Amino acid sequence: MSHGLALLLLLACAPAVYAEALTSVERATLPALPVADVQADLQTLDDQLIAFSPDQAWRLSADARQWQPLAWQGAAPRLLSLGGNGKRLFALAEDGNGRHLEELVISGNQIQRKPLAAWPSALTWASFAVMDDRLYVAGSASDGDKPVIRQWNLATPGTWADGPAWPSQATRGELIAQTRALYVVEDGPAPQALWRHDSEAGWQSKPPVPGERVPGSLRMLGQAHLLMLVRGNAGADAASPADAPARLMSYHTITSAWAQLPDAGAGAVVASGAYKNGLVWYERGADGVVHGQSAQLTAGKYLLKWMDWLVIVVYLASMIGIGMYFYIKEKRNSTSDFFVGGRSIPFWAAGVSLYATNTSSISFIAIPAKAFETNWQYMTNNLIAVLGLMFVAVWIVPLLRRLDLMSVFSYLETRFHPAIRMIASALCIAMQVGARMSVILFLPALAIATITGISVVWSVILMGVFTIIYTAMGGMKAVIWTDFVQVFVKMGGAMFAIGFIIWHLKGGVPEFFATAMAEQKMHTLDFSFDLTKATVWGFIFLVIFDVVLTFPKDQVLMQRTLSTKSDKEAGRSIWAFAAIMIPGGFIFYGIGTALFVHYKNNPERLNPLLPIDATFPLFIAAELPPGVTGLIIAGIFAAAMATLSSIMNSVATLISVDFYEKLAKNPNQKKSVLFAEVTTVMVGLVAIGLALLLSRYDIHSLFDISIELAGLLGGGFAGAYTLGMFTRRANSAGVAIGIGCSIVLTFIAWSFNLVHPYFYLAISILLCIVIGYLASLLFPAPTRSLKGLTIYRDVE
DSSP states (O other), X not given: OHHHXXXXXXXXHXXXXXXXXXXXXXXXXXXXXXXXXXXXXXXXXXXXXXXXXXXXXXEEOTTSSOEEEEEESSSOOEEEEEEEOSSSEEEEEEETXXXXXXXXXXXXXXXXXXXXXXXXXXXXXXXXXXETTEEEEEEESSTTSOOEEEXXXXXXXXXXXXXXXXXXXXXXXXXEEETTEEEEEEOSSSSEEEEXXXXXXXXXXXXXXXXXXXXXOOEEETTTEEEEEEESOTXXXXXXXXXXXXXXXXEETTTTEEEEOSXXXXXEEEEEEEETTEEEEEEEOTTSOXXXXXXXXXXXXXXXXXXXXXXXXXXXXXXXXXXXXXXXXXXXXXXXXXXXXXXXXXXXXXXXXXXXXXXXXXXXIIHHHHHHHSOXXXXXXXXXXXXXXXXXXXXXHHHHHHTTOSSTTHHHHHHTOHXXXXXXXXXXXXXXXXXXXXXXXXXXXXXXXXXXXXXXXXXXXXXXXXXXXXXXXXXXXXXXXXXXXXXXXXXXXXXXXXXXXXXXXXXXXXXXXXHHHHTTTTOOOOOXXXXXSOOHHHHHHHHIIIIITXXXXXXXXXXXXXXXXXXXXXXXXXXXXXXXXXXXXXXHHHHHHHHHHHHHHOGGGSOTTSOGGGHHHHHHHHHSOTTHHHHHHHHHHHHHHHHHXXXXXXXXXXXXXXXIHHHSSSOOHHHHHHHHHHHHHHHHHHHHHXXXXXXXXXXXXXXXXXXXXXXXXXXXXHHXXXXXXXXXXOXXXXXXXXHHHHHHHHHHHHHXXXXXXXXXXXXXXXXXXXXXXXXXXXXXXXXXXXTTTSSOTTOO
């Protein structure tokens, strides 16, 4: 009760959400256009601003002080329409041979023309958009005809394929791609209609442009915004005059909300285009002179206050303190102490640690971002996984706990062959370090960089080094007990964020649910049979193979159950894990929904320059009061460090037990512990390096990337456990063939983008099971005793 009152007091005292925009606009003057009649089309290609007249072209110099002429390779065509995505530029051009669609490429100071496949009919106009290696073109054969959209594969050029034409009577429109969807802004008087198309929903009408867009000013910005100059207002009965003032406005493609940016706007615009992080245009002043303007969006950093730093420092110091406590107390003379905590961990602490490890920074940052962008479909995995964990608690975990293992891959050696153990262990190490640690380390670094202004590079190093120190010092006991503390830190911060948003909604809880339900943001269960989507059937398929049959493959999770006092306690730890999973899932997906409701009401508070994965960190930095921001930043640290420390310790266990103790001459306990400590440090440093590499790429969703990599790397060895524990006939030769074939075939499925990334892991496991079992039939059956190695306890 007292905790609830404290939360209400904090919410009541928290300042209301600000109404002003977070981004600012920096203006600069551009040199005069070199074309006398100012009929220019401004385009960006490889960060260069190009001005095209109907038959000439110029490039803005690097210092933005002069226009430099560009020569055409061959005769200059007459350009009718231009467009692209900033990296590739396309044109509808006319020459002596008629009208053609072609790509324009700049080489040195020369423009080269590369013709595309012929359009089925003569074109009078065209608008271009590029998405997923496909070029989309809207056009028509005559001005009076309804436009059509066709697509062309840029990766494997062929012929034009019919695309989806928007359901309107408009004769023309401007096409653009953003957030894996096509958008069309129709020509005509204000308000101009806005249409959106994706593969799932088809064409949908969206809130119209609040006025009339300035031709040429429509552009994509960041991962989820459209930017344009808009004349007049939505209530205008007719088109705004060409010399009417224009406002700089953004449209957020996820919340479908319009926002006006803090800028003086533009006068009588005669030419406009996209450039860097904003727009450029030329406007005719009252004196009749044409002036060039550049408007670039910028966003400051949200520096932490002293209260925030105090909370963070106390948190980090306590983590180091726990590691040091166990380093001094335990002395760690045996690998059992370092890897499995002397098998003395109570089941409830192991269960909480299982949840802490399973809810990394991916849960704290990427899952809210995914729910913000889409809905709760991935929550289905939590619901179904709980049922799978019940089976694991009763059958799987007690079996392995009785074997008294430290590396779960020791089972594969006993059941099959040492080579199978080492292959599977090596694949697991690659998956954990490559697919999980790098993403988990990069996400909180993104949050820190967003909030404090510290670069992502230094943020990655800071996070990695702190985690390395307390993990290497404290071993498994430090990992589990820091996990225990971290769960309460991150869950407390997450619940406060949801409560803060709902508290500041004018309509409170009813408005929150009304907005979320109207936009289907809480939609969870998808029973369709579409393999390209995350459906209930896909999650059932995944849970059966990834949880029920192959839970032992995850050394990170299994190591906690192996640290308990008995096989009964091990099973109870899984029950504790399952009990926390569903409410925890509702909290993290609820954050994403709360963010959607908040930013739909306050679109000006978004920063178009940040990736979608930075939405929650942005909210933490810009909206929450001092002290609370520090608490939630500590929660982000906790989410990342709990999983990072677990993976570091587990990977060190695998390298030490599966490789060092197998290959080293005369290893003893002290040498093994020292090797494990050094290995922990090295694994952490490798993860830091991979996270820094990851930071160099503009990734749409790190949640999807982590799932994809885990499927490609993790399924090959996971099926070996099913073959070992659920069959009597599988043998080492057949399992080896199954592992190799499953990896190859899964990579083939990935290369052709055949199914949703969530299916890769289950497909790889299934392939390993089927191929491994069939291949085992080609070799003699196992002759060794299988007692205690399968679920069939009577087998000798």
